[in-house]
Amino acid sequence: MKGKVYLVGSGVSNLDYLTIRGQWLLSQADILVYDALVDLKFLDLVPENCLKLNVGKRGGLPSTPQDTINNLLINYCLQGKIVVRLKSGDPLIFGRANEEIKALIKAGCDYELVPGISSALAAPLLAGIPLTDKLLSRCFVVITGHEPNLLNWDALAKIDTLVILMGTKTLGEIINNLLENGRSPDEPIAIIRNGGSPKQNVWIGTLKTIIDQVSGISLSPAIIVIGKVVNLRNMSSSSDLPLKGKTVLITRAAEQSSQFSVMLQQQGATTIEMPALEILPPSNWEALDKAIQELYSFNWLILTSANGVQFFFERLKKLGKDSRALGGIKIAVVGKKTASFLQNHGLTPDFIPPNFVADSLVENFPEILNHQKILFPRVETGGREILVQELQKQGAEVIEVAAYQSGCPQKINPDAWEAIQQKQVDIITFASSKTVQNFHELLKQEINSNSELNMLSLLEDVCLASIGPQTSKTCHKILGRVDIEAKEYTLEGLIDAIINYR
Structure with missing residues (x-):
């Protein structure tokens, strides 16, 4: 198998300005060799098993020798790997691409240049x-x-x-x-x-x-x-976007924040993503596997999150089944996004409660719940118990199974922490109670290591925005206040609330 090296320009430090060709090559990479000034969000575009090597050079700091970089590119190419050499800006503007190209040619390695938007x-x-x-x-x-x-x-x-x-x-x-x-x-x-x-x-x-x-x-x-x-300056830039000049910190799971970030940017905001949740498989698949094998015995499947949909269908596929296995079951979902994820699997929910919150699911359920057998794939620990309790009060038999688990990242995103310390954040968004809890925990870790900082002073000029009542309740309990609450409990509703508040 013949390998190839792609020298790709990443453009400026913003994923939005990467070329389509560059994005596609990153999705195919076996090996990623990247510079210091490349935004780490680019690393999320490569396959999970891609080997990522940081060879960045910064003046006055320890740097990877150019000969070492050349040898990395050559060795992996000769092994038949697809190697993406991701360089900041454009590969041929004030960089070392020429030295790398000469080395590749000498070693008989195939290569391709992919332009990037120069920061100049x-x-x-x-x-x-x-x-x-x-x-x-x-x-x-x-x-x-x-x-x-x-x-x-x-x-x-x-x-x-x-x-x-x-x-x-x-x-x-x-x-x-x-x-x-x-x-x-x-x-x-x-x-x-x-x-x-x-x-x-x-x-x-x-x-x-x-x-x-x-x-x-x-x-x-x-x-x-x-x-x-x-x-x-600014004669050529629009000033009519409602969130122009505002920096919004997004606290969601890492794999869930990009879409929300784009939506906010379309309203003029600058966004910083601070993952406050890690979404992982459950500690044990046994209960979910057993339920999937007995799907024929359930009347309803309830899905309350996009994570629940994702992990349920991944496990369904793992067990050799697909959406046809749900042919005899009605499906209730909470929220537009959950419904959208379900539709990606070719299924339309039979019931979505008004207000897009779990509390209204029981109150507005379309059938008498007595003697209904309900499968509820959910987060392993820390989820709200009230839904299950209310369903059981109405006579339903609820089988809860762990479909995924969520945890707190070990460390705060360095860019987010720097922005908070430098008072560069105008708004912090919370899309669940867990993001509030984990955000507080991550900040507390940093504050404990620096006695000169305290939570109150760090957040005193920052607007706290919540997606709904339960998240707001947690904000009040842990952070002492909430400034914005969405009227419609969706990401779109949260953005509308922020715009109205501004």
């Missing part, structure tokens, strides 16, 4: 700065600030707009060279740190003032834009 182009755009303008900028140049002494500053000082990568450490030297070659001290300059990511920061000043503005601030990684177009 994307970061200014995402900060609302046009690089060209018919009056102010008829040309721009992209340069590296790594070794300013090697550049022709007499020529560069005459270019309308300069875009500088890797220039924050030599910013003073760059400015001095421009001033010495005739650039005005009042020339506008923008520094865009973490362009396109939830942690994006922008500093606007002039060649005369910018050094004082950013004194003592760690700027890397950043793009520097110098030219009169900086004054046009």
Whole structure:
């Protein structure tokens, strides 16, 4: 089997701007070799059994030698593997791709280049700065600030707009060279740190003032834009999206947060995903397997979550069955999303309670519950007991089986923790009581290791948004308050509530 190496540009630090070709290649990768500036969300796109190797290089930090990277690519390619070499930005702009390509050619390895959106182009755009303008900028140049002494500053000082990568450490030297070659001290300059990511920061000043503005601030990684177009900032960006300028922290299971994140971004929000749940198989399949073998004996199947649907049908398939095994059973689901997951398996629920909450399921059940035999695949521990109790009060026989279990991640997402500490979060969303509990636990772990921090001060200026009454109750109990509660207990309803509150 012949292997191949794909040198893929990841673009800026935002999954939204990855090319379709790049996304497809990641889904096929046997080996992923990635850079330091690649967003870790990209790692979720590779197959579960893909080997992931971080070979990132950052100035002043321990780095993987280039020869080692070359050998990794060659060795895995010669083993017949599909190797994706994921590089930040575009593979051929100020990177080491040429060295890797030469090594691959010498070793007889097949390779392909896949372009990415360079941060030199994307970061200014995402900060609302046009690089060209018919009056102010008829040309721009992209340069590296790594070794300013090697550049022709007499020529560069005459270019309308300069875009500088890797220039924050030599910013003073760059400015001095421009001033010495005739650039005005009042020339506008923008520094865009973490362009396109939830942690994006922008500093606007002039060649005369910018050094004082950013004194003592760690700027890397950043793009520097110098030219009169900086004054046009935000002329090209929309301001009518309701959540523009707001940063929303999402606390859900890692595999469930992406769709919600996209929905919020479509309303203008910047999102940070903080997994507060780990969804895993149950500790034992025995009860669920037994129930599946006896499906013919049940009148109803109740599914109250997308996780319940996913694990139930995965187990059904594992046991050699499919949706036809449910032909004689009626299905009740709680929530639109659960219904949508069920429809992915070719089935339409027979009953969805109003308000999309479990409490209304018993009250509005379409049949007399007495003598009904109900199968209820659910979370192994920590689920709400009231539904089962109310069903049993009405005379139903309820068989509860563990379909999955949920737990708290061991550590908080570093990006989320940094954003909370830096007061960069405006809204925190909670889609279940467990996310509230686990969020509190994760924060408490960090606070206990830093005596200068406390929960109240960290969250005092943050809006807490809940998906429904039970989640709100847990917020009040654990966090002391809730600011927003969805009227319709869905993700769409939660977004509507946030927009109305804003």
